[in-house]
Amino acid sequence: MPNVAVVEQLGALQLNENQAPMGDVPLAEKLPIGQPDGTTVKISTNMRAMILKKNTPVFKYDIKIIAYFKRDGREIAREISSSHEKGPKKENDKSACSSIYRLACDQCPELSKGFFFYDRQALLYSLSDFKKEVIETTIAGKKIEGFPNFVKAEFKITNVAESFQTSSNEIGKAVNIRPARADVTLLESLNMMASGHALENPNVFTKNNCIHYLSHPDRNIAIGEVRGQGMQASSVGATKAVRVLQGKNPTPTAYLITECKYTSGNLIDQYETFSVKTTLFHPNHAPLLNVFREIRGFATNLTATSGWAREHIQNYKGLCCYLDYGSSEGLENDRKMVKIHSFGETARNQKFEKSDGKVSSVFDYFKGRYEKILKFPDLFTVVVMGARGGRLIPVELLTFCDKQIVKTQQMEAKVQADLIKMSASKPQDRKKITNQVADSIGLGNGDGHFFTLSPPEVVEGRVLPKPVILGGGIKPNEKKSCFWNTKPEGPSTDFSIQHFSDGKSLSTWDVVFHESEPLESAVHHLIGTMTQMGMKVNAPNFVFIKNNDLRTIFDNAKKRNVELLMFITKSNREYHKEIKVLEHEFDIRTQDIRFETALKFERQQNTRRNLVNKINVKLGGINYEVESPTFTKDRIIIGLETSQNSTMGDGLICVGFSANMMAKETQFCGGYMFTQRSNDIYGSVLKDIVRDVIKQTCTHPCRVQNKPQELFFFLSGITEGQYSLINERYSNLIREGWFAAVSGGKPISFVPAITIVAVSKIHNTRRYLEGTAFTYALCYNHQIIYSPISHPVPLYMAGDMSERGSNILGFHRANYKNEELDLARINAELSYSNRKLFGTRFNA
Numbered sequence: 001m002p003n004v005a006v007v008e009q010l011g012a013l014q015l016n017e018n019q020a021p022m023g024d025v026p027l028a029e030k031l032p033i034g035q036p037d038g039t040t041v042k043i044s045t046n047m048r049a050m051i052l053k054k055n056t057p058v059f060k061y062d063i064k065i066i067a068y069f070k071r072d073g074r075e076i077a078r079e080i081s082s083s084h085e086k087g088p089k090k091e092n093d094k095s096a097c098s099s100i101y102r103l104a105c106d107q108c109p110e111l112s113k114g115f116f117f118y119d120r121q122a123l124l125y126s127l128s129d130f131k132k133e134v135i136e137t138t139i140a141g142k143k144i145e146g147f148p149n150f151v152k153a154e155f156k157i158t159n160v161a162e163s164f165q166t167s168s169n170e171i172g173k174a175v176n177i178r179p180a181r182a183d184v185t186l187l188e189s190l191n192m193m194a195s196g197h198a199l200e201n202p203n204v205f206t207k208n209n210c211i212h213y214l215s216h217p218d219r220n221i222a223i224g225e226v227r228g229q230g231m232q233a234s235s236v237g238a239t240k241a242v243r244v245l246q247g248k249n250p251t252p253t254a255y256l257i258t259e260c261k262y263t264s265g266n267l268i269d270q271y272e273t274f275s276v277k278t279t280l281f282h283p284n285h286a287p288l289l290n291v292f293r294e295i296r297g298f299a300t301n302l303t304a305t306s307g308w309a310r311e312h313i314q315n316y317k318g319l320c321c322y323l324d325y326g327s328s329e330g331l332e333n334d335r336k337m338v339k340i341h342s343f344g345e346t347a348r349n350q351k352f353e354k355s356d357g358k359v360s361s362v363f364d365y366f367k368g369r370y371e372k373i374l375k376f377p378d379l380f381t382v383v384v385m386g387a388r389g390g391r392l393i394p395v396e397l398l399t400f401c402d403k404q405i406v407k408t409q410q411m412e413a414k415v416q417a418d419l420i421k422m423s424a425s426k427p428q429d430r431k432k433i434t435n436q437v438a439d440s441i442g443l444g445n446g447d448g449h450f451f452t453l454s455p456p457e458v459v460e461g462r463v464l465p466k467p468v469i470l471g472g473g474i475k476p477n478e479k480k481s482c483f484w485n486t487k488p489e490g491p492s493t494d495f496s497i498q499h500f501s502d503g504k505s506l507s508t509w510d511v512v513f514h515e516s517e518p519l520e521s522a523v524h525h526l527i528g529t530m531t532q533m534g535m536k537v538n539a540p541n542f543v544f545i546k547n548n549d550l551r552t553i554f555d556n557a558k559k560r561n562v563e564l565l566m567f568i569t570k571s572n573r574e575y576h577k578e579i580k581v582l583e584h585e586f587d588i589r590t591q592d593i594r595f596e597t598a599l600k601f602e603r604q605q606n607t608r609r610n611l612v613n614k615i616n617v618k619l620g621g622i623n624y625e626v627e628s629p630t631f632t633k634d635r636i637i638i639g640l641e642t643s644q645n646s647t648m649g650d651g652l653i654c655v656g657f658s659a660n661m662m663a664k665e666t667q668f669c670g671g672y673m674f675t676q677r678s679n680d681i682y683g684s685v686l687k688d689i690v691r692d693v694i695k696q697t698c699t700h701p702c703r704v705q706n707k708p709q710e711l712f713f714f715l716s717g718i719t720e721g722q723y724s725l726i727n728e729r730y731s732n733l734i735r736e737g738w739f740a741a742v743s744g745g746k747p748i749s750f751v752p753a754i755t756i757v758a759v760s761k762i763h764n765t766r767r768y769l770e771g772t773a774f775t776y777a778l779c780y781n782h783q784i785i786y787s788p789i790s791h792p793v794p795l796y797m798a799g800d801m802s803e804r805g806s807n808i809l810g811f812h813r814a815n816y817k818n819e820e821l822d823l824a825r826i827n828a829e830l831s832y833s834n835r836k837l838f839g840t841r842f843n844a
Contacts, residue, residue, distance in 0.1 A: 023180025023724035037773060038462035044431070049454035050190075050254035052168040056450060058189045059165055061124040062158045065097055067144075068151040075151055081122045088320045088401035089337055091207075092146040094120040098199075100139050104155040107137045115449050117192040120199065120206075124157065125189045127450060133159050148327075148334035168450065171252040179724045187242040190254065193450055194240060197442030204441050205235075205403050211277060213237030218440045223278070223433055224422060228415040230291045230315075231283035232406050234422075238437050239277050243720075256453055278422050280411060284402035288321060288382070289395050304343040304380040315410040316340050321384070321398040325370045337401060338384035344392045348377040352392070362392050372397065464773055467780050468627040471497025472534055482624060482786075493606070493786035497624050502664075503534030504619035508541075509564040512553055515544040519568055522598035529608040535616060540566070550578050554586040562588060564615065570595040580804065581811045587835045589618050589842055613784045614844040622664060623784075628777035631665045633702070634709040636752075637778070638693055639670075639794030641716040642681055643802035651821070653677045654809065656802030657689050658794045661697040661839065666781060669841040670797050671832045672805030674823060682715060683729055690737025696839045698741070710753040711738070714795045718758035726756050759795060784844060797843070804843050805831070 065081040083093035098120045105111040110130050117125040140152035166173075166185040173183040191210075198204050198212040205213045213235045217225065226234040242254075283291060292298045297308045322328065322335035329335075344350055347362040354360055362381055366372040374394050381392040408416065469482040482495040511523050523540060530537045541562075543553060557565055565583075569575050571594050583590040591614060601608050613623050630637075638659040658670030671692070673685045690711070698704050711734060718726065735751055742748065757775075778792035789796055808830055809816075816826055832838040 021180050022728060024178050025724070025728050026177045027179070027723065027727055036462055038464040041461050041463055043459050043461040045457050045459055047457045047459070048256045049457070050256050050451045051454060052171070052254055052451050053449070054168060056127060056168040057129070057165065058167060058186065058450075059126045059129050060160050060185060060189070061126065061130070062160055063097075063101070063118070063122050063124050064154075064156045064158070065100055066154045067096065067100075067147065068153065069147065070149040070151055080153075083121070087318075087339075088404060091205075091403060092333075092337070096144050096147055097121060099144050100153045100155055103139045103142060104137055107139070108135055110135055117189070117196050118199075119192055123188075123192070125192050130157070130159070146333050148331055148336075171254060179720075179727075190451075191240070191242045194242070194256070194443060201442050205237075207403075207405075211237055211239050211279075212441045212443060213277075213279065213281075214437070214440060218436070221433060221436045221440065222429075223437075226278070226280060226415060226418045226422060228280055228406065228412055229295045231286055231294050232280050232411075232415070233283070234278050234280050234419065236437055237277050237279065238434070238441055238443055240443050254451065255457075278419055280406040280415065280419065282319065282404040282406055283400055285322075286400045287324075287396070288398040288400060289376070291400060292395065300376040301378045302380055303346060306380075309343045309380055313343055317342065319404055320401040321382075322401055323393070324397045324399055325366070325372055335399075338391070338393070338398075340382055341385045341390060342383045344381040344383045346378050347374050347381055347392075347394050350381055350392055362394065366394065366397070464776050467777050469495055469497075469780065470501060470625045470627065471623075472499040472501045472503065474499065479625070494788065495786050497786070499534040500616055500621055500623050501625050502622040503536070504616055504621035505536040506530070506563060506615070506619060507538050508560065508562050509538075509566065510543050510553075510557055510562050511540045512543050512545060512565060512567045512569075514569050514573060515546050517570060517595060518542070518544070519595060519598050522568065522601045523566075525601040526608055526611065529605075529612045530615070533609075533612055533616070535612070535621075545569070545575075548573075550575060550582055554582045554588060557588055558586050564589045564591060564618070566591045566593065566615075568593045568595055568598045577807055577811060581808055583837075583842070584808055584830070584832065584835070587837055589837065589840070591615055591618070610784060617667075617783050617841045617844045620662070620667075620840055622667060625666055626777055626781045628773075630774050630777040631660070633665050633705075634707065635665070635712060636660060636693065636697055636708050636710070637668075637712045637714075637794050638690070639714040639716070639792065639796075639798040640682060640686075640689070641795060641798035641802050643799070643806045651677055652809065652826075653681055654802045654805035655681060655685050655689070656798040656800065656805060657693070658797035658801060659693045659697070660794070661693050662841075663700040663702060665703070667841070668781070668793055668797055669839060670794075670801040670843070671838055672801045673831055673833075674805065674809060674826050676821075676823070680725060680729075681717075683725070683733060686730055686733040687737040687740065690734050691740040692833055694738060694741035699839065707750075708752050710755065713754075713756045714759055714792055714798075715756060716759045716795055716798070723758065726758060730756065783841075797841075800843055 063081055064079065066077050067080045068075045068077050080093045081097055083090055085093055101118055115127040135157040137155050138152055139155060144150045164185055166189065170186055174187050176182040199206055203215050205215050214237060221236065223236055295312065302308050317340055319340050320337050321340060322337060350362045351359050363374055363377040366374060374396060376396055379395055381394055382398060384391055384393050466484065470479045471482055472478060473480045482497050484495050485493060513519060520542060527537050545553060565588055567575060567579055567590065576592050579590050579592050593611065597607060616623055636659055638657060641656050643654050643656065652674055654672050654674055656670060656672045658668050660666065660668050662669055673689060675681060675684045731754055734754055738751060775792050779788040781793045782789045812830060
């Protein structure tokens with residue numbers, strides 16, 4: 001029997017070896033272009049043809065750099081060209097590689113002449129053949145910034161396989177209906193060549209070889225600066241990538257695109273894309289104490305358990321700092337780096353056992369060991385993580401490393417709004433600014449050796465007609481067209497309605513105030529707007545929060561079958577996260593309103609309308625209807641988006657989803673699921689999401705009568721390298737989810753048509769004539785605001801759901817230890833799939 005099992009395993013292995021690799025299954029054929037709607041217009045673009053020098057070979061080489069350091073009296077070797085570090089440490093290794101490469105160029109005759117493009121890690125492209133299999137040298141006796149104990153480096157260049165060499169004539173090989181057969185070597189080399197000037201520019205900081213930021217503002221660029229608390233300041237930059245797109249010329253052509261505002265044609269072209277990016281950075285080389293002093297509420301006698309420390313630790317956890325004492329003192333960029341983990345007890349009170357067995361406070365330790373008399377011994381310390389584990393360091397002895405990006409969850413709401421406003425400039429201004437930023441950075445400047453640039457192209461586009469939007473009337477079942485705002489000085493919305501298409505009733509509801517802060521007059525204004533829009537509303541019950549006890553409010557509401565809990569509290573109470581956590585736990589709809597916003601209800605009609613819009617859809621109502629072929633009873637449209645924040649833990653990610661799975665095909669709601677972070681995030685949850693969406697859709701008789709004929713997906717965050725995964729794995733998982741939902745254990749043969757749209761941050765580099773109107777209609781169906789939004793509704797709502805799930809898991813994270821992660825348990829306890837609210841738009 002054991003021998004039989006071995007033979008069977010070997011047979012299975014042989015079959016796997018004979019199977020085609022991922023990406024060998026052809027992608028779906030392109031749909032024929034239909035008759036496009038809209039008015040034809042000419043669009044001026046920043047798309048410039050890259051004229052490649054004919055018959056020019058490109059040679060690819062591997063670079064290996066092993067650096068040697070002194071540590072504890074002996075030499076330690078580390079391969080820095082394949083660094084696994086992150087953040088400033090990663091950038092430090094790249095900078096060192098660049099310095100060692102330049103020194104190697106002085107020592108190696110083969111590198112003294114020619115045109116080379118180095119990625120500052122392990123790849124080098126050359127326009128000439130070295131005629132050698134290996135080139136190597138040793139760099140010694142030199143100072144390498146960031147490496148204080150540097151001894152020497154072994155530098156080695158190796159020729160790669162012949163299959164990885166290419167030439168300027170091989171652009172057409174970069175695309176293939178079978179992705180695994182595409183040769184992207186030329187695309188990679190063009191990416192590096194276009195970045196060449198940026199990588200050499202000392203005023204440019206490059207992240208991941210694709211985002212280039214100006215380290216210092218260029219006064220010739222008419223763009224403002226955003227500042228956040230803690231010395232945060234914005235920098236402008238540009239993203240860049242080489243893409244293969246359809247075009248209008250039968251001959252494959254390379255294009256440099258600085259801002260994409262075009263619609264593609266029929267034939268294969270190659271484009272390079274980059275767009276302006278404004279990002280907030282933490283201060284460079286700023287003492288940590290000075291940074292904290294710039295933040296409201298800071299004092300030099302705060303403990304780790306103070307409200308300030310608990311509020312701000314998440315904003316600084318994971319950031320890197322230099323040590324300003326001992327052997328690191330005075331070494332600038334050569335100082336040792338550590339990573340902030342948490343805040344600890346004050347230097348005066350924190351005790352620990354030294355290596356000699358004696359107990360010392362942090363204050364006494366630094367005084368005795370380093371002759372540092374701390375000025376602020378009653379301030380919390382910083383727990384840092386380094387090569388030797390966790391240590392407690394006084395705040396005044398740490399300095400920020402440079403070039404650290406502020407994450408979205410670390411920003412104030414006003415700062416986020418300012419960044420968004422900055423990116424929402426007029427098209428003609430954006431084009432000018434984009435060109436100025438690109439020129440200042442040095443992206444894609446043709447040097448005449450491999451490519452030159454042509455003038456910007458002018459392409460044909462279309463302005464799509466406005467969709468038909470219907471609101472309700474005074475009479476039951478009456479439909480009235482919306483009012484379109486055509487005057488620039490008119491209201492801030494694009495359209496408006498007088499009554500809801502389907503206004504719901506609200507019989508039993510509570511309005512919750514803090515015990516010392518009632519505001520009943522605001523509720524009366526809100527009820528007036530509800531009634532005006534067609535809702536039937538009973539008077540609410542007023543309740544008050546005592547001793548910050550929210551749980552009792554929910555517990556009492558649950559016992560009385562309350563339909564909605566509306567909270568009106570001041571923003572400094574910070575109840576919002578707990579309200580949403582308890583909403584999930586008690587399965588009760590909530591609406592959280594800031595006290596400061598409610599004060600404006602009397603004079604701000606639009607603010608009242610937006611809140612009433614939210615309440616009506618949370619109750620299952622329809623505010624207005626978008627008439628479009630996009631929405632049919634037999635088509636289910638599903639969007640998926642991901643989110644992760646620091647409170648969730650390193651290994652988990654939340655997948656949010658949204659679909660038109662309510663009674664009306666224009667109504668969207670959603671949920672979320674948790675999974676492990678990996679290169680295939682959607683693959684682990686897609687089947688279950690599809691199953692749950694279809695089951696929920698089929699709970700509505702009017703939808704069951706029209707058996708789904710098509711499943712239409714928007715998947716966010718997909719890269720071109722994952723197209724094969726969608727084509728060969730995700731499509732099968734969608735089918736499995738369909739069968740799990742409808743088969744009931746019985747064999748069935750019918751499968752709906754499946755359409756998958758892969759959406760990414762570079763989606764604006766691809767525009768298709770076919771399908772544009774489909775997405776256009778979805779952008780008008782948000783239901784809360786009377787304007788189109790920037791994303792299709794299912795994708796937008798999926799993003800909101802992923803954020804909600806991340807926050808809820810973050811709140812409960814202490815209950816799920818890393819070594820005990822049980823995804824089935826987490827999803828069962830923290831998702832909405834087993835709640836009554838699932839199938840409603842509770843997260844409006």
